[in-house]
Amino acid sequence: xxxxxxxxxxxxxxxxxxxxxxxxxxxxxxxxxxxxxxxxxxxxxxxxxxxxxxxxxxxxxxxxxxxxxxxxxxxxxxxxxxxxxxxxxxxxxxxxxxxxxxxxxxxxxxxxxxxxxxxxxxxxxxxxxxxxxxxxxxxxxxxxxxxxxxxxxxxxxxxxxxxxxxxxxxxxxxxxxxxxxxxxxxxxxxxxxxxxxxxxxxxxxxxxxxxxxxxxxxxxxxxxxxxxxxxxxxxxxx
Numbered sequence: 158x159x160x161x162x163x164x165x166x167x168x169x170x171x172x173x174x175x176x177x178x179x180x181x182x183x184x185x186x187x188x189x190x191x192x193x194x195x196x197x198x199x200x201x202x203x204x205x206x207x208x209x210x211x212x213x214x215x216x217x218x219x220x221x222x223x224x225x226x227x228x229x230x231x232x233x234x235x236x237x238x239x240x241x242x243x244x245x246x247x248x249x250x251x252x253x254x255x256x257x258x259x260x261x262x263x264x265x266x267x268x269x270x271x272x273x274x275x276x277x278x279x280x281x282x283x284x285x286x287x288x289x290x291x292x293x294x295x296x297x298x299x300x301x302x303x304x305x306x307x308x309x310x311x312x313x314x315x316x317x318x319x320x321x322x323x324x325x326x327x328x329x330x331x332x333x334x335x336x337x338x339x340x341x342x343x344x345x346x347x348x349x350x351x352x353x354x355x356x357x358x359x360x361x362x363x364x365x366x367x368x369x370x371x372x373x374x375x376x377x378x379x380x381x382x383x384x385x386x387x388x389x390x391x392x393x394x395x
Contacts, residue, residue, distance in 0.1 A: 165223070165224075165225035165226070166225060166226055166227075166228050166243070167212065167225045167226070167227055167228065168227070168228055168241075169210065169227040169228060169229050169244050169261060169262075169265055170229075170262075172212075172227070172261070174212060174257055174261055175212070176212055176213050176214065176215075177210070177211070177212060177254055177255055177257055178211040178212060178213045178224055178255070179208040179209070179210070179211060179246060179251060179254065179255065180208060180209040180210075180211040180224065180226055180243075181206050181207075181208055182206060182207060182208070182209060183199065183205065183206045183207070183342070184197055184198060184199040185197075185198050185199075185209075185242070185243060186198065187235055187238050187239045187242060187275075188239075189238045189239060190239070194277070194278040195278065196238055196275055196276065196277050196278070197275070197276040198234075198235060198242070198273050198274070198275050198276075199273065199274050199276075199338070200245055200272065200273060200274075201271065201272055201273065201274055201288060201331045201334050201335065202248070202334050203330070203333065203334045203337055204248065205338075205341055205342075207245055207246075207248075208245070208246050208248075208251060209226045209227070209243045209244060209245060209246065210226070210227045210243075210244040210245075210246050210254055210261075210264070210265055211224050211225060211226050211227060212224065212225055212227065213225075226243045226244070227243070227244045227265070228241045228242060228243055228244060229241065229242070229244040229265050229267075230267070232267055232268040232269075232270075232272060232273060233267075233268075233269070233270040234268075234270060234271065234272060234273040234274075234275055235273060235275065238275070244265045245268065246264060246265070247264075250264045271288075271331060274288050274335065287327070287329035287330075287331040287332040287335070288331050288332070288335045290327060290332060291327070291331070291332045291333075291335035291336050291339070292335060292339075294319070294321060294327075294336065295335075295336065295339040295346050298317075298319055298345075298346055298349065299344060299345045299346055302314050302317065302345045302346075302348060303345060304391060305391075306345075307391075314345075314348050315348045315350070316348070316350045317348045317349045317350060318349075318350060318351045318352075318353060319349050319351070319352045319353070320353050320354075320355055321352070321353070321354050321355075322354070322355065323354045323355065327354055328354070333352075336352055340352070
């Protein structure tokens with residue numbers, strides 16, 4: 158399903174499911190009643206996509222094969238914007254939905270708060286703290302990569318490792334899922350190869366070792382002075 162293409166919606170409640178299908182997506186949009194501004198919604202998951210519950214009809218003599226997405230009452234993350242949205246099927250329930258081996262209302266049970274990431278038109282996320290913390294990390298890294306790209310005179314930078322301190326936010330699965338989503342689909346952050354969580358002391362020792370290693374290079378290159386560091390690497394000595 159691509160943005161801009163129309164599709165049918167059907168209420169899931171009370172419907173007999175005869176030809177179930179799954180509709181693959183990585184986000185969808187919700188437009189509040191009385192507004193023209195769309196909010197981008199995605200499932201907080203480590204996967205690169207998720208699936209809506211759907212039904213399909215085969216081709217007939219006068220109509221092509223078609224499908225429709227089912228809708229359910231809104232989850233808590235989306236309820237402030239809209240009273241209904243397309244029904245998302247959890248990955249562990251995909252086979253049960255296709256086989257209809259359980260009742261539809263059991264498979265399409267509500268998601269708990271924090272399951273969806275909602276981004277309003279102005280681009281700032283509304284969600285649980287681990288997701289917001291992850292997005293702050295992503296934006297910080299992108300700013301750093303942009304500056305470093307200018308310093309090196311390169312169009313792109315890849316094979317980047319990101320080190321974060323261990324805390325109660327970045328130990329959360331939602332934090333890891335948001336970083337993985339950004340690593341696959343968010344501009345300069347796609348240059349990140351690996352994300353490592355270390356406690357504060359280990360992180361600082363690693364940073365110190367990195368400074369020492371570069372200091373040796375600067376000494377060899379005869380650039381170990383404040384002006385040389387500033388002009389060549391954008392590093393200010395305070």
